[in-house]
Amino acid sequence: MAPAAASDAAPASKQESPEEHEHRETQSSILSINSARSESQESRTQHDEKNGGVWSTGLDGLDVGAGVDPQNTAELGMSRSQSRASSTRTRPAVVVPRGQRRGLLSRFTIVPEVVNPYDYKRVTKWGITATIAVATAAAPLGSSIFYPALNTISIEFNTTSTITNLAVAMYMVAMSIFPIWWSAFSEQFGRRSIYLASFSLFVLFSIASALSVDISMLIVMRIGVGGASASVQAVGAGTIADIWEPRERGLAMSMFYLGPLLGPLFAPIIGGALSQAFGWKSTMWFLAIYGGVIVVMLTLLLPETLAREKAAQPPPPRPPLISGNDTAAASLRRLSTRESTTLHAKKFTSAVYRFIFAPLKVLLILRFPPVLITVILAAFAFGSLFVMNITVQQQFAKPPYSYPELTVGLLYIPSGLGYVVGSLVGGRWLDYIMAREAVKANRYNDKGKLVYLPEDRLRENAWMAVTVYPCGLLLFGWTINYGVMWLAPAAGAFIFGITSMLVFSAATTMLTEFIRKKSSAGVAVNNFVRNLLSCIGTVVAAPWLNAVGPGWVFTATALFCMVISYTCVFFLQRNGPKWRKVMEKALAETM
Template structure:
């Protein structure tokens, strides 16, 4: 064993048994085995330079509560979209419009759902997550009030866009919060908490929408959203802490007055009593960069120009596009095939959502297990709560080895669902397929989302906003097209086409697995050269 290898093993051993003096810091998890491999000889993984420096001062319990709250805030976007599905035919009848026109309100909702996070992501990276949350909820609540009072198609179309703009910004913020406080090594453990909104939305909202539409009226949907949004917003405003690393660093720096909240006040008072002093130099540096500026969407569009990001985003978008196509087409399909009313249609979303819930509480464990396995193979210390240099670590391979089988399974279930609906088989057929589809598509999307946060560790909200653009625009396209496609081709061939597109795209993910490390290495080198030039010539 070489001297370098011995030193690295000793450092890792010290890391295993080190106890942090910071009471807010999460415990350090022992690293895995450090076997020597050929890759270890070729490349050296950089380790944190300061042994006492943690990625976030929030405790594991605090992190889970913060991520869960952020995820529930993001719940309002899928909730507001999916709660609408069971009543689409009822709305069309009441307003005297066609099914195609009412489906257009779903399409425009999703278009705005993709574009709005471009604005909130950049704004929140500079001003903090809390001001962005406040702006989003004010817009959302105002839109719901208008929707509850309106009674014509033009107002419905415009206000649904405004409702989408307010609610969808919170999705990028939720992923931004995860990136603020959770490292790559522990990210899989938080999948269940971070995925609550995307799973509960499609599961619960159609049932709520069906109940409200059946026993009240479709205007009641928006009164419910107004009341629910207001009840959630008040405690969020009072207690949700600021997490943006550009504003509060690792959480040890007090937030500016605009980002004030009760939780941070109490937490910093306790830290002061424990004689944990604020790093004034770091605080001054963060305050210099603190700014309230009009959001610039170009920073999000830049992400789309990166090859690896584009390949991952398209895969993620296609996965959710199939999910949305099934959700949007369900109302028409189950009415025509089985003669269901609004409530019965809503109940058919339960197996879809249950599959998603199962995936949330199993996918994270599989992702973390495979990460640890690759860490052991590559002699890479597995350390929680410290952001390590991941340039030479095969992140894409570790994640996609779990995601690809699920990607294929999702495509096969979409194919099967189309044909069981086309052949009018027993209701058990679509129920089983919807469960498996909900599991596979949700799990694949979760892992692809994790990869995006891995690839863009410094700007998680921007990465999430780019993800939203692609998935929502592709979802809008399939939502608008699925009913005309089913009428023209039949359910079988319509969903076969979607499944074929998924399967045909899978080689792009295989390429990402193979070349991901090389692409990230080249990107890092390019950034270092750019930084060096700027230091030589600041002008």
């Protein structure tokens, strides 16, 4: 045995070459990542495989479990106390080697990619959230920065206000449609690559908009700007769901929404000042510069967060069926050439379907009542927001107010401040209500951890929001109608901003939880519907205001939104759990 042992040990003592050393190190890192990945996926999905449909807290995040499995009271109490004690500890993150990181330009990112994004430190999670929020601000910034300059553009291009408003309306159409593809691509190619590709296009289309020579070119280039900027609205919510556990996701989603809501706060001010000083084209150059800054931020600060999938084993190579010397080789080669041509044609057709038509299948989730009703709830509030934006631009620029462009831009501040307050207050309120309802219902899993339901987010907060935000619309509309001092309509806009934000954040968070495996899909559908309504609101607002006046416009809008919202909240609270279970069963069979 000794000689054998010595002979076995002999190769190990040899000096290994640099190539062998590098190969061994690479294999070791791959094995460690695969081991950590398997552990991460097992911890994330163990409840999902055994149970169905609700969220429960744990060290690895809030996994999906099914209701409460009654246990001995003493054992359950001990398990709960152990869970609370252990919840203060965090598991060390497994860092992916730089050479194996995913996404475009991934070697340049400062924040490392980890195997399980839940394991990031809180400061890192907030840093990623802030980066995404800044990027998300680009889309509303691109639309709102335009408002103070609409009259100037109409005069320069010698066209009507309705035609000029199409530069905003078509921008919103692009924002509603393109997230469907961005969302689908992000689930295939990762979040980071989609962010970098889309914002590079954002910069190019912004430059082209600044160089527009007529209204037609401007509208077309604005479609490109809107479509490119819309990626982060859907994919960004997916990133938040990637890194934050559901019990913390309400606050995180509200902070994420500060980006798109701060855009309307500052964009009209920036747009008014730039237009007044340098002309409307300076606003497009500002967008190009802003997009360039975002590209740099994303390159350096945003790692890939999409969950890794286990790589499939490649099939073993097939031996050749016939040698080159066989008499039938020539005819078989001709046959192989025809088959190869057919195969390439099939691959091309498959690629066209995969990249153009397959993403549209995400719209099929609207057939599920929880998704459809939640989307409608948010969409009508969002549509009324854009009716308000057009009204501010149109009414304050003419008598009795007759304010200049910069002053008109400043009058978008009240609603923007309302969004900020609603975001800061609403996120914590959502998380508090969700935890309170779980404790009240005594919903614990067999490990003593709280079990959360997405519908828990709609309680008194929802009823208050859908009652008050229509009242804000009424106050805004009638005070402008009678030419009351600007403080009165500003108060209405502020009230609307706070309470509509409660609706937006609750709806978006619920959609990421309804469709857990593809969290960005629900948000993409939400963007599709709400931006279509905002486009309609943008187009019809000006002629509608001219026909009946702002008082009756906002009376009709407020009453319609209140009726729709009350109906949505009622049915979600009453039938939400039952509908969700049916939906999850159907999704499990198709996704």
